[in-house]
Amino acid sequence: xxxxxxxxxxxxxxxxxxxxxxxxxxxxxxxxxxxxxxxxxxxxxxxxxxxxxxxxxxxxxxxxxxxxxxxxxxxxxxxxxxxxxxxxxxxxxxxxxxxxxxxxxxxxxxxxxxxxxxxxxxxxxxxxxxxxxxxxxxxxxxxxxxxxxxxxxxxxxxxxxxxxxxxxxxxxxxxxxxxxxxxxxxxxxxxxxxxxxxxxxxxxxxxxxxxxxxxxxxxxxxxxxxxxxxxxxxxxxxxxxxxxxxxxxxxxxxxxxxxxxxxxxxxxxxxxxxxxxxxxxxxxxxxxxxxxxxxxxxxxxxxxxxxxxxxxxxxxxxxxxxxxxxxxxxxxxxxxxxxxxxxxxxxxxxxxxxxxxxxxxxxxxxxxxxxxxxxxxxxxxxxxxxxxxxxxxxxxxxxxxxxxxxxxxxxxxxxxxxxxxxxxxxxx
Numbered sequence: 449x450x451x452x453x454x455x456x457x458x459x460x461x462x463x464x465x466x467x468x469x470x471x472x473x474x475x476x477x478x479x480x481x482x483x484x485x486x487x488x489x490x491x492x493x494x495x496x497x498x499x500x501x502x503x504x505x506x507x508x509x510x511x512x513x514x515x516x517x518x519x520x521x522x523x524x525x526x527x528x529x530x531x532x533x534x535x536x537x538x539x540x541x542x543x544x545x546x547x548x549x550x551x552x553x554x555x556x557x558x559x560x561x562x563x564x565x566x567x568x569x570x571x572x573x574x575x576x577x578x579x580x581x582x583x584x585x586x587x588x589x590x591x592x593x594x595x596x597x598x599x600x601x602x603x604x605x606x607x608x609x610x611x612x613x614x615x616x617x618x619x620x621x622x623x624x625x626x627x628x629x630x631x632x633x634x635x636x637x638x639x640x641x642x643x644x645x646x647x648x649x650x651x652x653x654x655x656x657x658x659x660x661x662x663x664x665x666x667x668x669x670x671x672x673x674x675x676x677x678x679x680x681x682x683x684x685x686x687x688x689x690x691x692x693x694x695x696x697x698x699x700x701x702x703x704x705x706x707x708x709x710x711x712x713x714x715x716x717x718x719x720x721x722x723x724x725x726x727x728x729x730x731x732x733x734x735x736x737x738x739x740x741x742x743x744x745x746x747x748x749x750x751x752x753x754x755x756x757x758x759x760x761x762x763x764x765x766x767x768x769x770x771x772x773x774x775x776x777x778x779x780x781x782x783x784x785x786x787x788x789x790x791x792x793x794x795x796x797x798x799x800x801x802x803x804x805x806x807x808x809x810x811x812x813x814x815x816x817x818x819x820x821x822x823x824x825x826x827x828x829x830x831x832x833x834x835x836x837x838x839x840x841x842x843x844x845x846x847x848x849x850x851x852x853x854x855x856x857x858x859x860x861x862x863x864x865x866x867x868x869x870x871x872x873x874x875x876x
């Protein structure tokens with residue numbers, strides 16, 4: 449499973465590539481792509497998926513029999529990276545750097561002195577048509593060089609990184625060779641003059657490795673959860689609910705985009721599913737009462753060199769199983785009901801469970817669950833897998849944990865939730 453995870457991560461350097469690659473896997477598994485601009489005619493027993501913004505994807509499978517709700521997983525396919533600006537090249541007569549900015553809350557030091565490659569999306573004009581193309585440039589495209597210790601004697605002390613100075617990538621010698629967009633055009637098989645605009649980033653192309661019970665790879669946050677969710681979604685059997693796989697872009701910058709978890713994407717898809725079966729808004733609300741969301745985004749493992757950052761009663765470890773995340777201010781949406789529900793799921797799957805909470809004097813991150821709930825309000829649990837060095841260019845997690853999550857989510861997709869109306873729930 450870890451070899452397949454590494455293959456998946458290699459194929460997904462950007463959210464555009466993730467949506468395209470996942471769509472291809474779904475298509476090969478018999479799923480039909482739906483366009484938001486067209487009417488949807490859904491058939492029982494068939495699987496479907498739709499893409500918004502070229503970088504977020506939602507897939508679902510219509511059951512053969514009547515359904516009573518939606519069993520939804522939510523994960524995200526974006527990760528911190530170096531976003532290249534439109535007017536990219538900064539020549540100085542000797543070298544060319546790239547005008548760039550930081551996307552998401554990265555650990556800057558981990559990106560220095562590391563060979564980086566480039567990928568993203570270009571918009572190509574053909575006649576009066578504007579067509580998006582995913583592109584990936586081969587080989588090393590840039591590096592962000594450190595300042596030598598001789599010139600910066602305090603480099604090993606606490607260091608601040610200026611995104612407009614310290615993090616600018618070195619691209620090439622200033623020798624008049626083709627620029628980055630010319631390379632992107634060549635990779636896409638189009639002329640440079642055909643590119644109207646672009647969204648390119650620098651990413652770590654390093655292949656994942658498994659070692660001594662751990663795995664290390666770029667973008668484990670959150671492609672590890674995306675991969676486990678997708679694998680479980682494709683393997684799950686029939687239930688009395690509609691299984692829904694949602695993969696969002698934009699989580700690392702707050703999800704407030706048209707294809708993010710805070711947008712209407714999930715709501716729109718679920719409403720159209722209900723409408724296709726002749727249901728109205730009241731029917732949609734009834735179905736939500738029998739629905740559940742598992743928000744999947746990785747968690748912070750206890751750091752072996754810095755155990756002072758942990759809450760002593762909520763320590764989570766790599767290879768320790770699925771992590772259920774709590775926060776009193778609802779940065780994570782887990783409550784006692786959703787925890788109990790997911791504990792039962794993991795118990796049936798034979799998967800160990802860990803509980804995570806930040807130290808009370810340390811602010812934690814946030815994730816998809818509460819944001820998605822502003823559009824689709826259902827019982828939700830925030831879970832993830834324990835990892836080290838979150839938002840680093842290379843992250844580390846447990847070699848057993850991807851399989852743990854996949855097993856738990858397969859059982860989840862095969863369940864049906866029934867609400868008794870008095871706060872009680874029945875799992876079938």
